[in-house]
Amino acid sequence: MTASDEGFIDVRGLEKSFTVRRRGGLWRRTAEQVRAVDGVSFALRRGEMAGFIGPNGAGKSTTVKMLTGILTPTGGRLRVAGLDPQRERTRLVRRIGVVFGQRTTLWWDLPLRDSYGLVRRMYRIPKARYEANLERCVELLELGALLDVPVRQLSLGQRMRGDIAAALLHEPDVLYLDEPTIGLDVVSKAKVRDFLVDLNAERGTTVLLTTHDLSDIEHLCKRVVVIDHGRLMYDGALAGLHEIGQSRRTLVVDLERELPPIEKVDGARTVRTEGPRQWLTFPASASAAPLVAQIAARYPLVDLSVREPDIEDVIARMYGT
Known part of the structure; x- marks a missing residue:
C-alpha cells in the first residue's frame, strides 16, 4: 500500500472561522469570529468507509464542504486523492461524488433518465x-x-436512490454522503445500505458517511470519527466509542399481559414499565440476542425492538467521562 493510499483523504489541523455580526444596541452591530472547525486532523485510506458523526452544529457539514472545495479553510492543510480541493477543484470534482440528504442534484421537472443524461x-x-x-x-x-x-x-426514498446513482455515474474515487437515509423507511434504508456495501467491496470507493443514525454506521463502517464544537473528540472503532461514552441500547419488550418489572437478565436492567410494555437498557457494545433468549424463556413475549443510543447522548457521556 503506497503513502497516497494510506492518506487518500488527509486532513491536518483543519480550521474554519466565520464572521458573525450581532446586534450590540439599537444602531450598532458587533463582529464576532466563530470557529466552526477547530484543528481537526484525520486520514482515510483508499477504499475505507468511515462514519463522520456529531450533534447538530458540530462542524460536520463545514468539514465536508472544505473537502469538496466548496469552502476555503481558514487554516490547516488537506488533500483528497493527492489534490488540494480549493486550488485543484476542477480536477477534484471528477474524482468525487456528493450526496446531501436534504438537497437533490437532480433536475426537478425532468425524468430520472434525462437527469442522468445531463450528468x-x-x-x-x-x-x-x-x-x-x-x-x-x-x-x-x-x-x-x-x-x-x-x-x-x-x-x-426513491429520490435518494436516484441521487446516489447520479453521484456514481462518473465512477468517483471518493463518495461523501450527508444523511443518505434521512426520512427513509426500513426497506429503502436496507436497499441503500446494501448498495453501499457492494459499491465499496467491488470498486474500492472511499466513503465518508455523515449521519445521526448510528444504525447506518453499524451496518456500514468499521471506523467512526466524532466531532463536536468543531473539535475532534474520537477516532477509532465504534465499539470503542460506546465504551468511552458508556452508552446503552434499549430493548423494548411487549408481553402478553402486565407483569412486574423483568429481573435477573444478564447485563440489562428495567428502567420503565407501562402496562405490558417494558424498557430495558444494556451496554451498547453487547449483543441483544442473549437478552432476548433469556426473556423469551421466562416471560410470555409478544414482540420486541432494539433502539440505538442517540449520538448526542453518547457525546454528552463522553464529556462526562
Whole structure:
C-alpha cells in the first residue's frame, strides 16, 4: 500500500472561522469570529468507509464542504486523492461524488433518465462507460421503473436512490454522503445500505458517511470519527466509542399481559414499565440476542425492538467521562 493510499483523504489541523455580526444596541452591530472547525486532523485510506458523526452544529457539514472545495479553510492543510480541493477543484470534482440528504442534484421537472443524461454531459463520460454504470446502478438500486418518472413525483426514498446513482455515474474515487437515509423507511434504508456495501467491496470507493443514525454506521463502517464544537473528540472503532461514552441500547419488550418489572437478565436492567410494555437498557457494545433468549424463556413475549443510543447522548457521556 503506497503513502497516497494510506492518506487518500488527509486532513491536518483543519480550521474554519466565520464572521458573525450581532446586534450590540439599537444602531450598532458587533463582529464576532466563530470557529466552526477547530484543528481537526484525520486520514482515510483508499477504499475505507468511515462514519463522520456529531450533534447538530458540530462542524460536520463545514468539514465536508472544505473537502469538496466548496469552502476555503481558514487554516490547516488537506488533500483528497493527492489534490488540494480549493486550488485543484476542477480536477477534484471528477474524482468525487456528493450526496446531501436534504438537497437533490437532480433536475426537478425532468425524468430520472434525462437527469442522468445531463450528468453524463457534465462529466463527459464516454457512452459505453456511462451505459454500463447506469445499468449497474439501476439494477442494484431498483430504479428501472422510475427512469421515466419526473423527479418531483418521486418519494423521498426513491429520490435518494436516484441521487446516489447520479453521484456514481462518473465512477468517483471518493463518495461523501450527508444523511443518505434521512426520512427513509426500513426497506429503502436496507436497499441503500446494501448498495453501499457492494459499491465499496467491488470498486474500492472511499466513503465518508455523515449521519445521526448510528444504525447506518453499524451496518456500514468499521471506523467512526466524532466531532463536536468543531473539535475532534474520537477516532477509532465504534465499539470503542460506546465504551468511552458508556452508552446503552434499549430493548423494548411487549408481553402478553402486565407483569412486574423483568429481573435477573444478564447485563440489562428495567428502567420503565407501562402496562405490558417494558424498557430495558444494556451496554451498547453487547449483543441483544442473549437478552432476548433469556426473556423469551421466562416471560410470555409478544414482540420486541432494539433502539440505538442517540449520538448526542453518547457525546454528552463522553464529556462526562
